[in-house]
Structures are given as structure tokens and as C-alpha cells.
Amino acid sequence: MTERRKAIIAGAGVGGLTAGIALQRAGWQVKIFEAAPMLRTGGTGLSIMANAMAALNSIGADGPVEQAGQVIRKFYFKKPGGKLISRIPINEIGEQLGHPNISIQRPLLLRALAQQLAPDTLVTSMRCSGYTNHANGVTVSFEDGSTHEADLLIGADGFNSVIRRQMLGDTPIRHPGYIAWLAVTPFSHPVMTEGYVAHYWGRGKRFGVCSVGNGHVYWWGTCNQKNASPDDYSVSKQDVLDAYAGWAPEVCAAIEATPEDIIFKIHARDRQPVEQFCDGHVALLGDAAHPMLTSLGQGAAQSIEDAVILAERLATTPDLRTALEEYQAYRHPRANEMVNSARFMSGIEQVESGIACWLRDWYIRLTPKNNMRKKNLNILSFNSTMGKK
Numbered sequence: 442m443t444e445r446r447k448a449i450i451a452g453a454g455v456g457g458l459t460a461g462i463a464l465q466r467a468g469w470q471v472k473i474f475e476a477a478p479m480l481r482t483g484g485t486g487l488s489i490m491a492n493a494m495a496a497l498n499s500i501g502a503d504g505p506v507e508q509a510g511q512v513i514r515k516f517y518f519k520k521p522g523g524k525l526i527s528r529i530p531i532n533e534i535g536e537q538l539g540h541p542n543i544s545i546q547r548p549l550l551l552r553a554l555a556q557q558l559a560p561d562t563l564v565t566s567m568r569c570s571g572y573t574n575h576a577n578g579v580t581v582s583f584e585d586g587s588t589h590e591a592d593l594l595i596g597a598d599g600f601n602s603v604i605r606r607q608m609l610g611d612t613p614i615r616h617p618g619y620i621a622w623l624a625v626t627p628f629s630h631p632v633m634t635e636g637y638v639a640h641y642w643g644r645g646k647r648f649g650v651c652s653v654g655n656g657h658v659y660w661w662g663t664c665n666q667k668n669a670s671p672d673d674y675s676v677s678k679q680d681v682l683d684a685y686a687g688w689a690p691e692v693c694a695a696i697e698a699t700p701e702d703i704i705f706k707i708h709a710r711d712r713q714p715v716e717q718f719c720d721g722h723v724a725l726l727g728d729a730a731h732p733m734l735t736s737l738g739q740g741a742a743q744s745i746e747d748a749v750i751l752a753e754r755l756a757t758t759p760d761l762r763t764a765l766e767e768y769q770a771y772r773h774p775r776a777n778e779m780v781n782s783a784r785f786m787s788g789i790e791q792v793e794s795g796i797a798c799w800l801r802d803w804y805i806r807l808t809p810k811n812n813m814r815k816k817n818l819n820i821l822s823f824n825s826t827m828g829k830k
């Protein structure tokens with residue numbers, strides 16, 4: 442009997458967990474080493490769009506995710522006061538693609554993925570510090586001084602990946618100059634029917650509300666702050682209320698309903714796309730490979746696509762280095778297109794001048810539904826290397 446190939450995954454975020462499931466289902470021995478003492482229990486919400494659900498479906502892992510989340514039924518762009526700008530036919534697109542778009546609380550997503558791993562796959566409080574490639578494998582080093590051998594190391598260690606830094610050197614962070622406040626809280630409002638998502642577009646500010654199921658809302662509000670210190674994560678609920686004063690009643694009510702201590706602040710950031718995701722027996726995926734702004738809601742989705750495609754290539758191409766090259770060649774054009782499109786979109790969304798906002802809203806309002814559907818279909822379609830899913 443041939444010995445099963447062994448993979449080490451650094452990072453138990455969305456990408457690392459999905460890679461673990463995909464590789465185990467393809468017959469690999471997998472250990473996932475996570476720096477934190479447990480899977481994230483905090484954090485806010487996110488959307489897992491139809492392309493990611495299709496990728497999860499291709500490895501039989503979508504069921505628990507759909508169960509833990511809320512299918513998005515309506516998706517609106519609105520003016521700050523609540524007047525409709527446009528609607529994305531999100532349900533129709535989901536039906537056409539055969540996979541739903543989901544809103545979900547991040548800890549529930551991580552749990553829905555982790556529960557699909559074989560027992561004892563996940564090792565916590567183990568921070569990876571580097572790797573050494575050999576002719577037939579890789580030695581992975583950890584901060585506690587231990588080392589582990591594997592055929593493959595997957596760097597799924599997120600935005601500040603140490604594996605990326607070793608592979609590519611320092612690649613500067615880009616700050617587009619805005620912050621976002623975020624929270625998930627129990628909340629109900631007559632406007633917020635099941636599966637409701639709306640983005641309210643103001644001048645240099647946006648607010649999003651997403652029903653994530655179980656009577657909870659995930660909300661986020663962006664605000665241009667060119668001079669914000671990237672190390673300042675302090676939150677004042679009064680600042681948030683002031684930023685959106687006079688906006689739609691559901692926006693103000695969602696902030697009012699949220700205790701200050703569960704509101705997070707982040708600084709929008711990404712990095713210039715690169716075309717190298719691999720080095721010998723090491724592959725990067727997710728934010729370690731292509732960190733992007735949140736405007737398309739595709740960061741986690743692309744990490745899921747990476748994980749599934751990587752496992753596909755490894756299952757199909759016997760030589761590991763060739764399989765990794767195929768993974769890189771297949772994934773970098775699409776993932777990097779998302780990085781660039783998210784950055785472009787975010788520039789439009791965060792415009793500040795009255796005339797630019799008027800043009801933006803006018804353009805979106807007059808874009809025919811069919812064009813809107815086509816644009817979204819490209820983003821929301823998952824193309825497996827094994828044939829279209």
C-alpha cells in the first residue's frame with residue numbers, strides 16, 4: 442500500500458479549514474496548525490457568495506454552511522435616507538447558478554467547516570514561523586522551536602502571513618484611506634425581512650445591513666479617514682451614531698441596538714497583486730496570497746476557490762511541484778482580478794463630492810437589470826478545473 446501524502450496547513454481560517462476538508466476527502470493526511478488558542482469565536486459577519494457555495498458543493502462541504510447561515514433573498518443599493526437606487530437580482534442569479542448566496546456569522550462559518558474535518562486535525566496555539574524546502578518535501582518550523590515534516594505546506598495564515606513574507610519578501614500594505622465599524626447584534630426592524638441585505642451609499646461613507654439569521658443583523662459602516670492612524674482600533678459608539686445621524690431609521694436603530702463593546706473597527710487595506718503563490722513544496726492561499734478590499738464580498742470566497750482548486754490539481758497531477766504550478770497558473774488571474782475590481786469598486790463607493798456621488802447613483806440606477814446580472818454572473822460563477830460546476 443502506498444503511504445498517504447501529508448499536508449501541513451498554517452492557519453485555521455476559512456481558507457485553511459476548506460483546504461483541510463478538500464485534501465482529506467482526496468485521501469491526504471492533514472494537520473492544521475493555528476496560532477490562536479481556539480477557532481475565532483468573535484468577529485462579525487460575512488457573505489459566502491454563490492461561487493464559494495459551488496466550490497464547497499464540489500467537495501460536499503456546503504450543507505453545514507448553508508444550514509448555519511441565511512440565504513440572501515433581497516439585495517438593495519439605497520440612498521442614505523433609504524430611497525432605492527437599485528436592486529441586484531441576487532435570488533434569480535443564485536437560482537440560475539444553482540447555488541445560494543449566504544450571509545453568516547463568522548464563528549458559525551468556521552465551526553460549520555471545522556466540524557467536517559477528521560478528528561484531531563486541528564492543533565491550536567501553534568504559530569508557524571517558517572519553512573525549508575527539500576528535494577522531496579518541506580520542514581515546517583514553529584515558534585515553540587518544534588519542526589514538522591510534510592510533502593506540502595499550505596500558507597493559509599491570512600493578511601500578515603509569515604509564509605508569504607518568507608516566499609515573497611515584504612510586500613507593502615496599501616491603505617485606501619477609510620475605516621469600517623462592524624458588529625453582529627440581535628436586531629429586528631420591519632424593513633429587515635428574512636434574507637434582507639442593503640447597502641446605503643452616502644458621501645465618503647456607506648452603511649450595510651445584512652440579516653444573518655436567528656434574529657441577528659450584521660452591520661458595517663465605512664467612513665473616509667485619510668489620516669487615521671492604522672494602529673488606532675478604539676471605538677466610540679457616539680462617533681458611529683454621529684457619522685450616520687439622519688440616515689434611514691433601520692441604520693440608526695441598528696447602531697442604537699448595539700453595545701459599544703461589541704463594535705469592531707478595521708482599517709481598509711490590501712496589497713498589490715502578485716503572480717507567485719508557490720515555492721517548491723509550499724503554496725499560499727486566501728489572504729496570504731491575494732489580500733483584497735471588501736467591496737465585492739469575495740475575500741473568503743476566493744480563499745475557498747483556492748482551496749478546492751489546489752486539492753483538485755493535487756488529485757489530478759501526480760507530480761506535486763507541477764500540480765502547484767497548475768494551481769498558481771489557474772488561480773492568480775481570477776483572484777488578482779478580484780483584488781483589482783474590489784479596489785476599483787471601493788474607489789467609486791467611497792467618493793465624496795456631491796457631483797461624483799450623483800453620477801455614481803445615476804449610473805447604478807440606470808444600469809439595465811440584465812447588464813447587472815451579467816456582471817455579477819462572472820464574479821459569482823465557480824469554474825472547476827475538472828469542468829464547469
Ligand SMILES: Cc1cc2nc3c(=O)[nH]c(=O)nc-3n(C[C@H](O)[C@H](O)[C@H](O)COP(=O)(O)OP(=O)(O)OC[C@H]3O[C@@H](n4cnc5c(N)ncnc54)[C@H](O)[C@@H]3O)c2cc1C
Nearest residue numbers: 452454455456476488569598599727728738739740741742
Ligand atoms: C470587515 C471585513 C468584511 C469581509 N467581508 C467579506 C465577505 O462578505 N465575503 C467574503 O468572501 N470575504 C469577506 N472578507 C474577507 C475575508 O474575511 C478574508 O478574505 C478571509 O477571512 C480570508 O481567509 P483566510 O483563511 O485566507 O485568512 P484568515 O481568515 O485571516 O485566517 C488566517 C488564520 O491564520 C491564523 N494565523 C495567522 N498567522 C499564523 C501563523 N504564523 N501560524 C499559524 N496560524 C496563523 C490566524 O489566527 C487565522 O485563524 C471580509 C473581510 C473583512 C476584514
